[in-house]
Amino acid sequence: MTHMPAASRLPKTVAAQPPIGGGQTVFYPWASPFPRPLIVRAEGIRMWDDQGRDYIDLSSGPVVSNIGHGNVHVAEAMKQQALTVDFAYCANARSQANLDLTERIARLAGPGFERVCLSSGGSEAVEVAVKFLRMRALSRGETDRTQIITCDPSYHGSTLLTLAMSGDPDCLPFIAGMIAPSARVPAPITYRLPPNHTPETHAAACADALEARIKSIGADRVLAFFLEPVGGLATGASVPPASYFRRIREICTAHSIALVFDEVLCGTGRTGKFLAAHNWPDALPDMVVMAKGLGSGYAPLAATLVPAVWADELAQTTGFAFSHTYSANPIACATGLAVLDEYDRLGVLANTRQQGAALREGLEALKRSTKVVGDVRGMGLLLALELVTDQASKGTWPTDFSPVDLIKRISLEHGLLIYGRRTALGSNGDWIMVSPPMTITAPECAELLQRLTATLTAFETECRRLGVIGQDAPVTSNGPRVNQEH
Numbered sequence: 001m002t003h004m005p006a007a008s009r010l011p012k013t014v015a016a017q018p019p020i021g022g023g024q025t026v027f028y029p030w031a032s033p034f035p036r037p038l039i040v041r042a043e044g045i046r047m048w049d050d051q052g053r054d055y056i057d058l059s060s061g062p063v064v065s066n067i068g069h070g071n072v073h074v075a076e077a078m079k080q081q082a083l084t085v086d087f088a089y090c091a092n093a094r095s096q097a098n099l100d101l102t103e104r105i106a107r108l109a110g111p112g113f114e115r116v117c118l119s120s121g122g123s124e125a126v127e128v129a130v131k132f133l134r135m136r137a138l139s140r141g142e143t144d145r146t147q148i149i150t151c152d153p154s155y156h157g158s159t160l161l162t163l164a165m166s167g168d169p170d171c172l173p174f175i176a177g178m179i180a181p182s183a184r185v186p187a188p189i190t191y192r193l194p195p196n197h198t199p200e201t202h203a204a205a206c207a208d209a210l211e212a213r214i215k216s217i218g219a220d221r222v223l224a225f226f227l228e229p230v231g232g233l234a235t236g237a238s239v240p241p242a243s244y245f246r247r248i249r250e251i252c253t254a255h256s257i258a259l260v261f262d263e264v265l266c267g268t269g270r271t272g273k274f275l276a277a278h279n280w281p282d283a284l285p286d287m288v289v290m291a292k293g294l295g296s297g298y299a300p301l302a303a304t305l306v307p308a309v310w311a312d313e314l315a316q317t318t319g320f321a322f323s324h325t326y327s328a329n330p331i332a333c334a335t336g337l338a339v340l341d342e343y344d345r346l347g348v349l350a351n352t353r354q355q356g357a358a359l360r361e362g363l364e365a366l367k368r369s370t371k372v373v374g375d376v377r378g379m380g381l382l383l384a385l386e387l388v389t390d391q392a393s394k395g396t397w398p399t400d401f402s403p404v405d406l407i408k409r410i411s412l413e414h415g416l417l418i419y420g421r422r423t424a425l426g427s428n429g430d431w432i433m434v435s436p437p438m439t440i441t442a443p444e445c446a447e448l449l450q451r452l453t454a455t456l457t458a459f460e461t462e463c464r465r466l467g468v469i470g471q472d473a474p475v476t477s478n479g480p481r482v483n484q485e486h
């Protein structure tokens with residue numbers, strides 16, 4: 001999503017006025033604190049710009065390019081599908097690519113996720129989940145079921161509805177008067193805890209807060225609880241304790257509320273298992289939403305996974321009556337199949353577990369060698385570094401200083417393209433994603449760590465020069481903005 005503008009003490013890089021057109025970036029603020037290189041070639045984990053500089057794609061874009069760039073098998077499958085059946089409108093006709101991909105995803109997802117509704121992106125797929133549940137409620141005569149519960153912080157997309165579902169205070173002025181925000185409960189974050197809490201006790205309190213919220217709304221008015229099982233844009237790869245998953249599963253079952261995992265970012269193998277949900281098999285959700293890695297950057301592709309009993313029951317009555325022109329587009333489906341073929345051929349899940357463990361070790365060592373990394377977290381090859389002004393106090397940064405913007409600029413000089421985020425002017429923390437393509441090799445991991453170390457060293461030096469860290473820097477910790485009620 002785009003971010004609400006915030007004053008920054010970093011100097012701005014002002015782009016020259018382009019001729020007509022100008023690319024997507026003309027819609028972003030022209031005065032940006034970091035330049036955006038013009039990428040002319042990409043292969044494996046690397047990208048090259050028009051000046052011949054190479055970059056390691058540290059975060060796979062926004063955690064998308066799971067199988068890396070320039071994969072010839074995927075490109076060939078896309079070409080063949082375009083030449084065979086480029087388009088078959090799903091409301092009028094069926095396509096073999098659609099049938100094959102949905103069967104493949106359902107098999108990989110396992111029992112309980114037998115029906116797969118395809119769409120073109122994460123926000124769309126989250127909306128499919130909401131609309132499916134609403135259609136189901138209406139068909140069962142449960143007309144009052146309209147309320148969605150989400151976490152604060154969280155991120156569920158960039159359409160109006162999914163912005164309203166996202167626990168991001170920056171969005172509230174934008175949606176005010178247009179659409180009501182979802183009901184919120186504290187997210188089970190593990191780093192910036194309220195006083196006197198461990199991650200476990202905090203997660204238990206968050207689960208209690210969910211139950212209390214359900215009761216205060218009235219269980220028969222709640223459609224679903226949406227959760228990112230491993231955090232993405234809003235919490236930077238935060239992984240709740242296993243006990244949280246068991247408890248929220250019990251709560252949703254007890255109150256007959258759908259539990260939906262938004263795995264747009266953390267699904268499709270990022271954690272080392274096909275679904276992130278597979279890491280907590282005794283607490284599986286009712287539905288799962290996937291996107292990003294499914295098309296791996298080659299095609300816009302997303303999926304909403306639903307139990308057969310729910311989809312088939314609805315199909316006996318109204319059916320799920322919504323589609324988009326590009327839903328289940330054959331070329332996107334063929335791309336998804338080819339991506340999953342590459343997962344098998346290249347052993348991507350096993351590599352994710354192996355390189356993820358090695359990379360994590362390297363990041364822990366990096367944390368020990370710098371003062372500006374407060375936390376290393378995540379699973380598999382979905383890892384993040386939280387940037388702090390001081391490790392002991394978990395110091396947050398001044399509101400007019402975005403460490404993420406600065407590190408993005410510095411990283412370009414050291415051959416890294418980084419994705420990171422600050423929310424709520426940094427009071428929810430500032431972090432960068434370390435989520436390279438899941439085809440990364442051991443020597444590439446070592447090179448990545450070298451470049452990241454150089455980036456962080458230069459970042460720390462620049463922060464001292466600017467006076468935002470060091471002995472003379474003011475104590476700036478905002479403390480956690482959310483989750484303070486327990």
Ligand code: PLP
Pocket residue numbers: 001062121122123124126155156157158228232233262263264265291292
């Ligand atoms: N849900 C989660 C958890 C995400 O991380 C994202 C995007 O980052 C979305 C939904 C929205 O996906 P998209 O940008 O494809 O619409």
